[in-house]
Amino acid sequence: MNIVVCVKHVPDAQGDRTFTDSDMTVDREGVDGLLSELDEYAVEESLKLAEASGGTVTVVTVGPAAAADAVKKALQMGADKGVHVSDEAIHGSDAPATSLILAAAVKKVTDGAPELVVTGMASTDGTMGVVPAMLAERLGLPQVTFASELSVVDGKITAKRDSDASTETIEATAPALISVTDQINEPRYPSFKGIMAAKKKPVEQWTLADLGLDASQVGLANSWTKVVEVAKRPPRQQGEIITDEGDGGVKLAEFLAAHKFL
Amino acid sequence: MGEVLILVDHVDGKLRKATAELLTIARRLGEPSAVHIGPGAETAQVTLAKYGAGKVYVFDDPAALGHLVAPQAEVLAAVVAKTNPVAVLIPSNSIGKEVAARLAIKTESGVITDAVDVQAGDGGPVATQSAFAGSYTVKSQVTKGAAIIAVKPNSAAISPAPAAGAIERVDVALSDLAKAAPITERKPKAKSGRPELTEASIVVSGGRGTGGDFSPVEGFADTLGAAVGASRAAVDAGWYPHSNQVGQTGKQVSPQLYVACGISGAIQHRAGMQTSKTIIAINKDEEAPIFELVDFGVIGDLFNVLPQATDEVKKRKG
Ligand SMILES: Cc1cc2nc3c(=O)[nH]c(=O)nc-3n(C[C@H](O)[C@H](O)[C@H](O)COP(=O)(O)OP(=O)(O)OC[C@H]3O[C@@H](n4cnc5c(N)ncnc54)[C@H](O)[C@@H]3O)c2cc1C
Numbered sequence: 001m002n003i004v005v006c007v008k009h010v011p012d013a014q015g016d017r018t019f020t021d022s023d024m025t026v027d028r029e030g031v032d033g034l035l036s037e038l039d040e041y042a043v044e045e046s047l048k049l050a051e052a053s054g055g056t057v058t059v060v061t062v063g064p065a066a067a068a069d070a071v072k073k074a075l076q077m078g079a080d081k082g083v084h085v086s087d088e089a090i091h092g093s094d095a096p097a098t099s100l101i102l103a104a105a106v107k108k109v110t111d112g113a114p115e116l117v118v119t120g121m122a123s124t125d126g127t128m129g130v131v132p133a134m135l136a137e138r139l140g141l142p143q144v145t146f147a148s149e150l151s152v153v154d155g156k157i158t159a160k161r162d163s164d165a166s167t168e169t170i171e172a173t174a175p176a177l178i179s180v181t182d183q184i185n186e187p188r189y190p191s192f193k194g195i196m197a198a199k200k201k202p203v204e205q206w207t208l209a210d211l212g213l214d215a216s217q218v219g220l221a222n223s224w225t226k227v228v229e230v231a232k233r234p235p236r237q238q239g240e241i242i243t244d245e246g247d248g249g250v251k252l253a254e255f256l257a258a259h260k261f262l
Numbered sequence: 263m264g265e266v267l268i269l270v271d272h273v274d275g276k277l278r279k280a281t282a283e284l285l286t287i288a289r290r291l292g293e294p295s296a297v298h299i300g301p302g303a304e305t306a307q308v309t310l311a312k313y314g315a316g317k318v319y320v321f322d323d324p325a326a327l328g329h330l331v332a333p334q335a336e337v338l339a340a341v342v343a344k345t346n347p348v349a350v351l352i353p354s355n356s357i358g359k360e361v362a363a364r365l366a367i368k369t370e371s372g373v374i375t376d377a378v379d380v381q382a383g384d385g386g387p388v389a390t391q392s393a394f395a396g397s398y399t400v401k402s403q404v405t406k407g408a409a410i411i412a413v414k415p416n417s418a419a420i421s422p423a424p425a426a427g428a429i430e431r432v433d434v435a436l437s438d439l440a441k442a443a444p445i446t447e448r449k450p451k452a453k454s455g456r457p458e459l460t461e462a463s464i465v466v467s468g469g470r471g472t473g474g475d476f477s478p479v480e481g482f483a484d485t486l487g488a489a490v491g492a493s494r495a496a497v498d499a500g501w502y503p504h505s506n507q508v509g510q511t512g513k514q515v516s517p518q519l520y521v522a523c524g525i526s527g528a529i530q531h532r533a534g535m536q537t538s539k540t541i542i543a544i545n546k547d548e549e550a551p552i553f554e555l556v557d558f559g560v561i562g563d564l565f566n567v568l569p570q571a572t573d574e575v576k577k578r579k580g
């Protein structure tokens with residue numbers, strides 16, 4: 001089974017993530033970026049599925065020059081080839097536009113016939129978690145999302161999804177779109193061999209034009225939503241901190257009473 | 263004023279708290295109508311009317327909830343086409359967000375998720391979200407199509423405003439593609455008898471520091487009528503169910519009071535609780551980053567502090 005895994009390059013959550021002053025988009029230049037941790041699970045699951053069925057894994061990303069690092073990391077983990085869609089016009093694209101570009105890239109790299117498309121459950125920066133469902137809608141594929149367990153046997157997909165009131169079993173037949181949660185596996189670290197091998201793996205560089213898309217369909221100016229205000233929340237004021245000297249529990253109850261929680 | 267659709271949040275017709283909140287918010291934007299997908303609309307109708315639904319659009323073909331996400335988006339798209347609403351408000355849980363996502367593509371409308379507030383504004387509703395684990399507040403608007411906004415629970419204080427709640431059946435033929443991912447089994451979660459995590463006004467959470475013994479955490483939660491949460495470390499260790507995980511890949515909660523017990527305060531955990539009104543932590547390590555967030559902190563062993571606090575709260579409550 002041949003698999004396309006879609007990944008995102010995001011600002012490191014351990015750093016100081018901010019918005020740019022000029023256009024209120026996520027600052028992707030002032031901070032270190034990396035392959036979204038939640039996409040590592042998608043890469044790992046894709047590798048496992050391909051290893052079991054003897055297929056290939058193609059990693060696709062949309063993003064500025066620095067996003068090449070996300071592709072590289074996936075190749076180091078073991079993906080076979082990469083696609084990096086990059087274009088000035090893409091800057092500031094919202095989720096519908098991003099899914100449009102990804103869908104076009106997936107179609108192009110699979111000659112219009114994807115078998116399995118795998119993604120993470122959400123990005124760690126935007127955190128909306130909507131692109132997988134949008135991608136399924138655009139590609140006209142069955143949607144099997146938030147899989148915390150997955151099996152694919154002869155194209156028959158069975159997944160578990162944890163919802164509020166129940167745990168659900170979902171079935172579908174490939175071709176399909178699958179998103180996976182951080183419960184599904186333990187992503188591998190790139191091995192030394194993997195790191196060396198990645199250097200020789202092919203990475204296609206595509207622009208919007210290569211995908212038959214137009215600048216008027218994407219980017220900040222053509223986004224279907226607009227940010228009207230961004231404000232840094234004042235840091236929480238650290239309150240009273242006490243050391244338990246045998247009466248910590250009583251003091252805690254006193255705090256609750258004083259703040260009308262009892 | 264135009265129609266505002268809200269997607270009813272229910273389990274077998276039993277309404278969840280978010281529904282009345284969505285209706286309360288919808289009244290700020292226009293004339294609310296509810297879209298009820300699945301069984302139990304007749305039972306739900308009374309409450310939907312009470313909180314302002316002029317109409318209740320009903321689609322109760324079992325296939326709608328028997329397949330993942332896609333059918334609900336098709337039903338909503340049909341109602342949107344018929345009513346041309348100003349906004350569509352959807353519960354911001356994992357299913358709701360995906361329904362919103364597909365609806366956005368189908369109707370070529372902008373979508374905003376995880377809203378914690380929605381107000382009427384010039385040029386359409388303005389939604390407030392928090393970004394980067396709660397360190398920023400972002401306000402945004404939809405500029406194309408109906409404003410599709412997924413709203414988090416606890417985003418509005420509910421108030422009744424009786425309306426007709428007239429039931430109108432929706433006739434949609436679900437596509438084969440919408441029925442391509444059947445839900446073949448639903449295993450209900452064991453009920454704890456405690457409030458639901460995202461709806462609770464108090465949440466008491468335990469982490470690795472519990473060493474696997476959640477009894478002091480649960481005992482304290484129960485004296486406060488609170489929900490119980492857990493860090494991923496506690497969930498990964500198998501000590502508590504994943505549905506109770508708080509954080510980036512668990513639930514995002516915003517209660518009046520959050521009590522973190524034996525939790526260090528990693529960025530991914532903060533992403534799920536940083537917007538709580540009041541935060542308390544109990545941790546042995548005075549350097550634990552969770553203390554940066556707290557209104558009240560106890561440096562100490564949770565196995566001493568929690569039982570004592572539980573007894574004291576019981577005493578005060580009488
Ligand atoms: C992609 C990704 C997603 C993630 N998503 C989430 C998420 O959704 N939610 C989440 O919580 N984490 C998440 N994490 C994990 C997160 O990074 C931390 O590893 C996790 O939150 C740590 O849990 P903890 O605080 O319980 O454990 P630790 O960090 O080990 O902290 C335990 C704390 O307990 C204290 N302690 C120990 N014994 C006692 C005692 N007897 N009394 C009082 N205090 C005691 C210690 O001092 C310590 O501070 C995610 C990580 C990644 C990479």
